[in-house]
Amino acid sequence: MPLNLRQMEVFRAVMRTGSITAAARMLNVSQPSVSEILRYAEDRCGFQLFEREKGRLRPTHYADKLIDGVERVFEQVDKVNGTVEELKAERNDVLNIGCTYSLSISLVPKILSDFDLRHPKISPRIIVERRAESVAKINSGLLDGAISFLSDRYSEMEFHTIAEKPLHLICARSHPLAQSDRVSVRDLKDERFIGYLPYLLLQKRIDALFGQHGLSVRPTLEVEQIAQAWQLVQSGRGISIVDSFCNFQVFFPDVVTVEIVGAPKISLELLVKKGKPQSPALKLLIQKLTSISSEL
The missing domain is CATH 1.10.10.10 (Winged helix-like DNA-binding domain superfamily/Winged helix DNA-binding domain)
Structure with a gap:
């Protein structure tokens, strides 16, 4: 015995x-x-x-x-x-949060710095990862969660919607389309278009948007990061379509955003491991993020 x-x-x-x-x-x-x-x-x-x-x-x-x-x-x-x-x-209340590069230099630092001010005993860390890598690290316990948009529906993940906003057009301030408050998809069909790599979900949403109007988009340039599209637009290389969460106007002041009629909304979400007990710090973050839609 x-x-x-x-x-x-x-x-x-x-x-x-x-x-x-x-x-x-x-x-x-x-x-x-x-x-x-x-x-x-x-x-x-x-x-x-x-x-x-x-x-x-x-x-x-x-x-x-x-x-x-x-x-x-x-x-x-x-x-x-x-x-x-x-x-x-409470010495272990560190939150490791993954996000893409574009979100890491635009929206996420603002969100987490506001959270940090309200909860000084919790230390958020921003870890830049591709979406699939973030999911793998959430599964292995290396990340507590990830902030993302246009995420695949991973069965092992739990999704908390932070906000929903439509795609919009970006163009140089000197471009004729910059004078309009709203444009239609047909207004864009003859423009030099800066698109994204074909496998990216953002490009697939753009293809679907044009397809709804019987049009197809043929990018003259393809990029991987949204920030790259902003930079090329400022350089006068064409127009592009971007999400409403990664706003880089502070870096590219000669670029303007224009509403697209009928543009689909995309969701900004916090991904966490489904079924895993959540720490008090993570619960506070979920509560904060799901209540700030009007602030974004």
């Missing part, structure tokens, strides 16, 4: 002190309690742990072999107790 933790604790104390009296003092219990627990431990083991010799207890061959394993058990107990103390002191 296996030893329980209390019996191992008494055995360890006797090994360290060499006597029942000293072990009882170390554990702050009575001598008869130590003697009784030690006797039960020997009964469970089926062999003698100590030999009595001139008022002291001398470990047997079996005790010498057993003590290393018992010490390793209590090393783990100490680690667990250390974790408990860290949780009580």
